[in-house]
Amino acid sequence: MGAVRILRTPEDRFADLPDFPYEPRYADVPAAGGGALRMAYVEAGPPDGPPVLLLHGEPTWSFLYRTVMRVLAGAGLRAVAPDMVGFGRSDKPAEIADHSYAAHVEWMRALAFDALDLRDVTLVGQDWGGLIGLRLVAEHPDRFARVVAANTGLPTGDRPMPEVWWSFRRAVEAAPVLDIGRFVRAGCREPLADAAAAAYDAPFPEESYKAGPRAMPGLIPVGPDDPASAPNRAAWERLGRWEKPFLVAFSDGDPITGGMAPILRRHVPGAAGLDHPTLAGAGHFLQEDAGERLGEVVAAFVRGAA
Numbered sequence: 001m002g003a004v005r006i007l008r009t010p011e012d013r014f015a016d017l018p019d020f021p022y023e024p025r026y027a028d029v030p031a032a033g034g035g036a037l038r039m040a041y042v043e044a045g046p047p048d049g050p051p052v053l054l055l056h057g058e059p060t061w062s063f064l065y066r067t068v069m070r071v072l073a074g075a076g077l078r079a080v081a082p083d084m085v086g087f088g089r090s091d092k093p094a095e096i097a098d099h100s101y102a103a104h105v106e107w108m109r110a111l112a113f114d115a116l117d118l119r120d121v122t123l124v125g126q127d128w129g130g131l132i133g134l135r136l137v138a139e140h141p142d143r144f145a146r147v148v149a150a151n152t153g154l155p156t157g158d159r160p161m162p163e164v165w166w167s168f169r170r171a172v173e174a175a176p177v178l179d180i181g182r183f184v185r186a187g188c189r190e191p192l193a194d195a196a197a198a199a200y201d202a203p204f205p206e207e208s209y210k211a212g213p214r215a216m217p218g219l220i221p222v223g224p225d226d227p228a229s230a231p232n233r234a235a236w237e238r239l240g241r242w243e244k245p246f247l248v249a250f251s252d253g254d255p256i257t258g259g260m261a262p263i264l265r266r267h268v269p270g271a272a273g274l275d276h277p278t279l280a281g282a283g284h285f286l287q288e289d290a291g292e293r294l295g296e297v298v299a300a301f302v303r304g305a306a
Contacts, residue, residue: 003033005094007209013202014089018195020066022081024089027115029107032098039111040089041082045073050145050302051118054081055108057127057152059180059213061088063199064287068124071295077302080118082111084128086212088203099215101228104128105135112136113143120145122302124294125152126287127257128216137242138235146245147270148298151286153260154236157221157229164255169217178210187284189253196288239268246270247301249294251282 014024022042031037042062052072054065062081072079083090085107086099093099112118121144125133130152137144155161172178181197204210221229239246246268250261261278265271277297282289 003035004031004098006031006037007092007094008038009089009092009203009205009209011089013205017063017199017202018193020063020199022062022066022069026089027111029085029110029115031093032103037085037091037093037107039082039085039091039107039115041080041111041116042069043081044069044079045075045077047078049076049078050120050122051078051080052122052124052298052302053112053118053133054079055123055125055129055133056081056084056087057129057131058216059087059178059183060127060200060285061203063088063196064126064285065291067291068287068295068298071292072299075299075303077299080116082108083203084108084132084212086215092203092209092212094208094211096211096215096218099212099219101131101219101221102231104219105132105139108132109136109140113140119143122146122148122298124148124150124298126150127152127284130154131220134239135231135235138238141238141242141244144244146247146301147242148247148249148301149260149264150249150294151251151254151257151284153257153264154232154239155221156232156236157223157226158233161220161222162256162259165220168256169220172214172217177207178204178213180204180210180213184285184288188288189281189283190289192288236267241269243269245274245301247274247297248276249279249297251279251284251286251290253282254284254286256284
């Protein structure tokens with residue numbers, strides 16, 4: 001495989017982001033075929049505070065966690081929110097074929113552990129942030145202290161995906177112009193301000209930058225022989241032995257992942273005996289609809305008050 005063609009969003013696209021005062025930081029991770037990809041992340045809170053790794057999903061970026069970060073920082077925690085490769089300020093491989101589930105797991109591992117050397121981490125994973133983050137927890141359990149699963153799952157292709165997800169996948173595949181802001185709006189219960197919708201559009205000046213958002217639905221295992229099925233089954237097996245605290249903090253209004261909440265609570269030993277909150281009035285993007293509440297839940301969980 002030859003060198004990957006990389007696009008990098010001009011910095012001026014990120015001017016005047018609402019309620020997002022965090023300075024971008026960057027680290028390089030290895031790219032397929034040689035070279036490096038630049039991944040972006042933002043931080044808030046004391047550098048020596050307990051680290052909380054906030055992983056976003058499709059088609060958002062670290063901007064999604066702006067309210068959660070403020071709450072966590074106020075509680076004395078170190079909030080670290082990366083942008084997945086292909087999203088936010090991170091480099092964007094230009095072809096859909098440049099993206100794979102395994103590659104995204106490895107890119108995030110390289111950032112979190114090789115570049116940032118995070119330890120005793122609290123994972124907060126939503127959407128693809130959980131699909132990637134739960135793999136990291138299963139494969140590197142010594143790095144993590146606890147987990148917050150929020151509107152996410154770990155599909156293996158052994159169970160059918162809900163029809164609402166198939167509708168989303170078909171819409172992404174068929175759209176001649178992928179309207180990122182509209183997709184985020186559709187996943188919120190509360191109205192999304194125009195400035196926030198524009199912030200979700202910001203990483204993508206034109207269609208050529210959108211290989212990441214276009215690729216992700218097709219990387220979800222939908223059959224038992226998918227390339228990610230066996231690694232995800234292995235992760236489920238390891239999570240079935242995870243005894244560190246595991247909080248399931250889903251919204252009450254996510255038709256895509258809602259069915260996963262009771263499965264995670266039953267399967268993971270570390271979920272036993274915890275008071276798992278349901279965030280009322282929130283949709284798929286609970287960080288938008290209930291960011292303050294989610295931040296309070298995570299902060300209390302890390303501080304042992306959950």
